[in-house]
Amino acid sequence: MALLKCRECGGQVSSFAESCPHCGYSKERAEYLRRIAEEREKSRQREIELEKLEASGELDRRRKAADEQRRALYTDILMDSFHCNPGHIS
Numbered sequence: 001m002a003l004l005k006c007r008e009c010g011g012q013v014s015s016f017a018e019s020c021p022h023c024g025y026s027k028e029r030a031e032y033l034r035r036i037a038e039e040r041e042k043s044r045q046r047e048i049e050l051e052k053l054e055a056s057g058e059l060d061r062r063r064k065a066a067d068e069q070r071r072a073l074y075t076d077i078l079m080d081s082f083h084c085n086p087g088h089i090s
């Protein structure tokens, strides 16, 4: 059995141990924490991206474009239903 040095606290850990008996450090936990940090960083980036869009007025522009698209779609559907049932509008 070999003794390894814990990456986190520097204490001695058996190479067979799942986690450090001194600080609880383990590869799984380190991996878990790394993923959380990664997710946090991603959502921070999205936040920054959104703020940039908001500041440049781009967000407003996109919202308006989406609204217009929706309105156009509703109009199409409405017109279609009129064309299918011409008797209803006379």
Ligand SMILES: [Zn+2]
Residues within 6 Å of the ligand: 006, 007, 008, 009, 010, 011, 020, 021, 022, 023, 024, 025
């Ligand atoms: Zn440790």
